Amino acid sequence: MPPTFTHLARLLLAGLLVVLTAGAAAAAADTPAAGTTDKPGFVYRLTITDRIRISVFQEEDLADIVRIDAQGNVKLKLAGDVKVAGLTASEAQRAIEQAYRDGRYLRNPQVTIAIEDYAPRxxxxxxxxxxxxxxxxxxxxxxxxxxxxxxxxxxxxxxxxxxxxxxxxxxxxxxxxxxxxxxxxxxxxxxxxxxxxxxxxxxxxxxxxxxxxx
The missing domain is CATH 3.10.560.10 (Outer membrane lipoprotein wza domain like)
Structure with missing residues (x-):
C-alpha cells in the first residue's frame, strides 16, 4: 500500500527533529562555561593570580576555589598541579578532566570552571x-x-x-x-x-x- 500523506508528514517531521537536535547539541558544545568572559570576538585566557572555582559533577569533595600560581598552575585535590595559565576556561576544564583521567581518579569527570576574581590586568x-x-x-x-x-x-x-x-x-x-x-x-x-x-x-x-x- 502506498504511504499516505499523513505518514509522509510524520517521517519528514521526525527527520527535522533529528537535525534540530544535532544542531542544538553542537551549539551547546561551543557555548562558553558560566562565569567566563568568552564573547564573540574576544576570548578571555586565564592568567597568573586569577582565582577560579572548580566544580566536578557529582564529586562535591573535589570542589575548590584556587588561585593560579606564579608557574601558571592550579593545585587540584587528588590530581595535583595542572597548568591552566594561557588557556580559555573551556580549555582549562578539559585539561583538568584529563588530569583526573590520567591519574585514574575519575573515569568520566565533568569539570566546570568559573572565574571568581581576575588578576590585575x-x-x-x-x-x-x-x-x-x-x-x-x-x-x-x-x-x-x-x-x-x-x-x-x-x-x-x-x-x-x-x-x-x-x-x-x-x-x-x-x-x-x-x-x-x-x-x-x-x-x-x-x-x-x-x-x-x-x-x-x-x-x-x-x-x-x-x-x-x-
Missing amino acids: EVSIQGQVKAPGRFLLPIESTFSVVELVTKAGGLTDIAKGSAVVVTRITPDGRKQTFTVNVDSVIRGKKGNDTDASDLLLEPGDIVYVPERII
Whole structure:
C-alpha cells in the first residue's frame, strides 16, 4: 500500500527533529562555561593570580576555589598541579578532566570552571608618549598598542612611532618581543612582514616608544 500523506508528514517531521537536535547539541558544545568572559570576538585566557572555582559533577569533595600560581598552575585535590595559565576556561576544564583521567581518579569527570576574581590586568608604557605610566586593561574586550598609545596622550614630536617595542613574559617564563609600527596603523596600513601591528596587549606587557634620531 502506498504511504499516505499523513505518514509522509510524520517521517519528514521526525527527520527535522533529528537535525534540530544535532544542531542544538553542537551549539551547546561551543557555548562558553558560566562565569567566563568568552564573547564573540574576544576570548578571555586565564592568567597568573586569577582565582577560579572548580566544580566536578557529582564529586562535591573535589570542589575548590584556587588561585593560579606564579608557574601558571592550579593545585587540584587528588590530581595535583595542572597548568591552566594561557588557556580559555573551556580549555582549562578539559585539561583538568584529563588530569583526573590520567591519574585514574575519575573515569568520566565533568569539570566546570568559573572565574571568581581576575588578576590585575595592568600594562605599562614608557618612552616617547605624553603621559607614560601604568594602565588597566579592560577585562571583557581586547586592547591594542595603538589604543594604549592614545590613552597615554599620544606620541611626542620626537617619537619613533614606526618601531614601538612590546616586551612580554609568557606563563612559562619565556621573554618575547614584538615591534609595532604605530604610524602605519594610524595610516590604516601594515608596515611589513615583521610588523606586529595587529598585536593585542596582555597583562604585564611593557610597551616602549623609542626616540627618533634626528
